[in-house]
Amino acid sequence: MDMRARLLRATAARPHVLPVSTPGGTAARLAAERYLRLHDLPLALTPADADLLLVTGPDRSALRPAVDRLWQHLPAPRARAHAPTADAVPGALARCRADLADHTHNGDREGGGRDSGRGHEGHGGGMEMPAGLPMAGTGEDRDGLSLDQLHVSLGPLLADWPSGLTVRMTLQGDVVQEAEPSRQQLGDDGPAPLWAEPWARAAGGEPVTVEEAARRRAAAHLDSLGRLLAVAGWAGAAATARRLRDELLDGTPGAALRPEVRRFARRVGRSRTLYWLTRGMGVLDGERARAAGVSGPAARAGGDVPARYRTWLEDIVGDVDRLGETAPLDPAEEGPRGGGVGERWPSAALVRVLPELLEGAELAAARLIVASLDPDPDELAAAPQEVGIHG
Incomplete structure (x- = not known):
C-alpha cells in the first residue's frame, strides 16, 4: 500500500468534521458536539481542513447557498450530512462516514481536490472574489486620511459564531470603520429557544x-x-x-x-x-x-x-x-x-x-x-x- 492510500484510509477512519448549525438547531448542535467529543472525532475550523460537512438544525432555504459554498471548498474525498434534530445526529454521521469510506476505497478524488481557480469566501460565505480577496476602494479613515477600503462579511455560517447572523464591515487597514449586522428572520412560529x-x-x-x-x-x-x-x-x-x-x-x-x-x-x-x-x-x-x-x-x-x-x-x-x-x-x-x-x-x-x-x-x-x-x-x-x- 502506497503512502497516499494509507493517508486516505487514515482520513476515513478519523475524519475531520466541519459542523455548522442553522437557527433553531441548538439542540441538534449540542448533540453533534457531544457525539464528536465522545467519539474523539477532530473538529475542522475551515473547509480546507475538513473531510465531512455536518449541518445540524432545520433546513433553512435562505442558508442553502452559504452551505453549498462551504461544501464546494472541502477538498476531496469528502462527504456531507444533515441532521435536522438531535436524534438524527448519530445516523447522519454514520451514513456520512460510510460515504467517505466508499470514496476513499474507490480512490474517488473528485478531480484531485479543490479547484484552485475558485474564489475563497472562507467560512463566512460571501461573494466570489479574485485571489480570495475583495477589491479595495478608497475612503477617508477616522482621522480624515484617504486610505484603501475593504468590504468583508462575517457569517452567516462560521465556526463558533451565531448562525444566521451576518456582519458586513468596511475596513481601512485592519480597523473596522463601519459595521452593519443583519440576520435571517424565520418568524415566531416554532418552539421556544432552547436556552430560554x-x-x-x-x-x-x-x-x-x-x-x-x-x-x-x-x-x-x-x-x-x-x-x-x-x-x-x-x-x-x-x-x-x-x-x-x-x-x-x-x-x-x-x-x-x-x-x-x-x-x-x-x-x-x-x-x-x-x-x-x-x-x-x-x-x-x-x-x-x-x-x-x-x-x-x-x-x-x-x-x-x-x-x-x-x-x-x-x-x-x-x-x-x-x-x-x-x-x-x-x-x-x-x-x-x-x-x-x-x-x-x-x-x-x-x-x-x-x-x-x-x-x-x-x-x-x-x-x-x-x-x-x-x-x-x-x-x-x-x-x-x-x-x-x-x-
Whole structure:
C-alpha cells in the first residue's frame, strides 16, 4: 500500500468534521458536539481542513447557498450530512462516514481536490472574489486620511459564531470603520429557544423549579464560554466548558459538579493570557447597555470582553450552588441573555449594540467581541422585524 492510500484510509477512519448549525438547531448542535467529543472525532475550523460537512438544525432555504459554498471548498474525498434534530445526529454521521469510506476505497478524488481557480469566501460565505480577496476602494479613515477600503462579511455560517447572523464591515487597514449586522428572520412560529425554554414555560403557567432554570442558565453560559475560548485559541478550556455544559444538561448533581466548576472558573477568570488578549475590547458600560435595551450579563458586566466573561463565570458558580432548590421559578427572573417580563428576545438588543462596539476595533478583535455577547441565534430567528435588526 502506497503512502497516499494509507493517508486516505487514515482520513476515513478519523475524519475531520466541519459542523455548522442553522437557527433553531441548538439542540441538534449540542448533540453533534457531544457525539464528536465522545467519539474523539477532530473538529475542522475551515473547509480546507475538513473531510465531512455536518449541518445540524432545520433546513433553512435562505442558508442553502452559504452551505453549498462551504461544501464546494472541502477538498476531496469528502462527504456531507444533515441532521435536522438531535436524534438524527448519530445516523447522519454514520451514513456520512460510510460515504467517505466508499470514496476513499474507490480512490474517488473528485478531480484531485479543490479547484484552485475558485474564489475563497472562507467560512463566512460571501461573494466570489479574485485571489480570495475583495477589491479595495478608497475612503477617508477616522482621522480624515484617504486610505484603501475593504468590504468583508462575517457569517452567516462560521465556526463558533451565531448562525444566521451576518456582519458586513468596511475596513481601512485592519480597523473596522463601519459595521452593519443583519440576520435571517424565520418568524415566531416554532418552539421556544432552547436556552430560554424554562422561562417561557413558567410564563405560560407551567411549574418550573429554580434548579431547572439555574441548570439551563449555567449550561448556556458554559456554551457561550466554549465559543469565546475557542475563538481565543484556548482549545483545552473550551473543551472543558462544553463537557461541563453537557454534564449540567444530563442532570449531574450539584455536589458532583461544584468542585470542578469552581476550579474552571478560577482558572479562566484568573488567566493573565486571556485577559491581556481581550482587555479593552468592545467596551459597553452599563448605562449605554441599558439605554440600548441590553439586559442580563452584558448589562451587569458594564465593561469590556473580560468583564463579560468574568460575569458569566460568576453566574455559573452561583447557579451551580442553586442546584437542588425546588422553589418555583419567577418568570421575571433573568434568563441566559437577560430579559424578563415582556422581553422575549433579549438577544436582539445584543446585536443592536454591535456596530458601536465593532467600529474602531481591529478586525482580529471583531470575533472576540461578538463571542463575548453571544446572541442566541434561535432568539434572533424568532424576533420580529420591529426589534430593530436589519432583516
